[in-house]
Amino acid sequence: MPRFAANLSTLFTDLPLPERITAAKEVGFKGVEIQFPYHVDAARLADMVACAELSMVLFNAPPGDWEAGERGLAAVPGREQEFRDGLELALHYAELLDCPRLHVMAGIVDEDDIDAAFDTYVANLAYAADEALAQDVKILIEPINPVDMPGYFMTRPEDALTVLEAVDHKNLYLQYDLYHAQMVQGGLTDFLEANMARIAHMQVASVPGRHEPDANSEINYRYLFNLIDAHGYNGWIGCEYKPRINTRTGLRWAKEWGIG
Numbered sequence: 160m161p162r163f164a165a166n167l168s169t170l171f172t173d174l175p176l177p178e179r180i181t182a183a184k185e186v187g188f189k190g191v192e193i194q195f196p197y198h199v200d201a202a203r204l205a206d207m208v209a210c211a212e213l214s215m216v217l218f219n220a221p222p223g224d225w226e227a228g229e230r231g232l233a234a235v236p237g238r239e240q241e242f243r244d245g246l247e248l249a250l251h252y253a254e255l256l257d258c259p260r261l262h263v264m265a266g267i268v269d270e271d272d273i274d275a276a277f278d279t280y281v282a283n284l285a286y287a288a289d290e291a292l293a294q295d296v297k298i299l300i301e302p303i304n305p306v307d308m309p310g311y312f313m314t315r316p317e318d319a320l321t322v323l324e325a326v327d328h329k330n331l332y333l334q335y336d337l338y339h340a341q342m343v344q345g346g347l348t349d350f351l352e353a354n355m356a357r358i359a360h361m362q363v364a365s366v367p368g369r370h371e372p373d374a375n376s377e378i379n380y381r382y383l384f385n386l387i388d389a390h391g392y393n394g395w396i397g398c399e400y401k402p403r404i405n406t407r408t409g410l411r412w413a414k415e416w417g418i419g
């Protein structure tokens with residue numbers, strides 16, 4: 160049976176964070192993920208998650224100035240020290256939250272700077288993978304589609320494989336968000352079957368719309384969840400979607416997986 164995690168940044172968003180955590184528990188999730196936890200004290204968040212008997216399975220390293228349009232720093236030349244400072248903060252949160260995965264966002268890069276960005280990305284990821292290994296935290300990279308995030312450095316799953324090869328570090332993995340993958344190239348079954356061992360986390364949502372991974376999607380999720388399970392994937396599947404109406408009503412798709 161696949162293990163599903165509630166994304167606390169996209170589900171139960173009508174509730175304050177402590178109640179989102181208890182709501183996730185109530186509907187049957189065993190794990191939660193959050194995009195950016197830094198507005199909450201790490202120890203306090205760890206207490207909330209532990210009290211609900213949930214696992215924190217993933218969050219993102221600080222992305223730079225989000226309000227100003229930044230979407231990560233890992234591939235941004237000249238920002239190496241800020242990247243390292245953010246990583247240090249993220250690893251502090253990971254330690255208190257007992258979280259074994261950290262997603263490091265690449266950032267928005269100008270087309271003229273692609274070569275320098277690639278070199279910066281490879282060097283920063285090697286550094287992050289080394290630092291996190293000491294704490295037993297896996298570093299993840301996630302291709303994000305350019306419709307939702309114009310200018311993002313890494314858009315295609317195939318590009319992520321090139322980066323994994325260039326860094327060549329045992330602590331660097333792919334975060335395969337099937338929504339983004341379908342938006343840019345599809346071929347989900349072939350990609351999953353060929354690369355399951357490099358994937359340390361998945362996320363799901365419908366295409367189009369980024370809603371529930373249910374039958375109202377061009378992606379056949381029931382088929383894919385069974386395929387993923389049959390291949391012995393032992394990571395989590397993050398429910399990173401925008402509910403059509405509200406989270407609880409929308410969880411009908413998850414009943415057959417023991418949630419909702």
Ligand SMILES: O=C(O)[C@H](O)C(=O)CO
Nearest residue numbers: 194219301303336362399
């Ligand atoms: O947008 C996504 O799919 C990512 O998972 C993320 O956390 C950065 O926005």
Ligand SMILES: [Mg+2]
Nearest residue numbers: 301336362399
């Ligand atoms: Mg995602």
